[in-house]
Amino acid sequence: MLESKIAGLAARWLAALSALFIWCGCATAPPANVKSIDCAGAKIQWEVAPEAEIVHFACALGMHEGDPSLIYTIQLKNVADTAHRFRVCVFLQDMDKAVAYLVPTKGKPPQLAAGEDATIKIPFMKTTVMSKKTLVRVVPMSSD
Numbered sequence: 437m438l439e440s441k442i443a444g445l446a447a448r449w450l451a452a453l454s455a456l457f458i459w460c461g462c463a464t465a466p467p468a469n470v471k472s473i474d475c476a477g478a479k480i481q482w483e484v485a486p487e488a489e490i491v492h493f494a495c496a497l498g499m500h501e502g503d504p505s506l507i508y509t510i511q512l513k514n515v516a517d518t519a520h521r522f523r524v525c526v527f528l529q530d531m532d533k534a535v536a537y538l539v540p541t542k543g544k545p546p547q548l549a550a551g552e553d554a555t556i557k558i559p560f561m562k563t564t565v566m567s568k569k570t571l572v573r574v575v576p577m578s579s580d
Contacts (some may be wrong), residue, residue, distance in 0.1 A: 513553035
């Protein structure tokens, strides 16, 4: 009798914990400032600053400088009232790889004007499979 109560309680705890992990860990709906995603099968966690909007985000396997690569293409728009430069970081959490780019990469000053957008390609060279767990972070750089 006692064993069945313990087993029932353990089953309820397991169900509750599973539901919590699914609710917290599988929230794949992008935030409002991520408009278009073309990256099937990837679980992407987004950390996008309110000053930025990801107009389009895509991932594909291809070649970069002669090596097989996982290539992310990101079209980023400045939705703030002032010019900004952004740091875009992509973390492949299941592969322990990361890369960061500045957007725009060039210019005098190197900033996106209000309402302007730019597209960058981020290659992960010698990566031959899609990442299943990715973190994308976009933050404005300090203007100091």
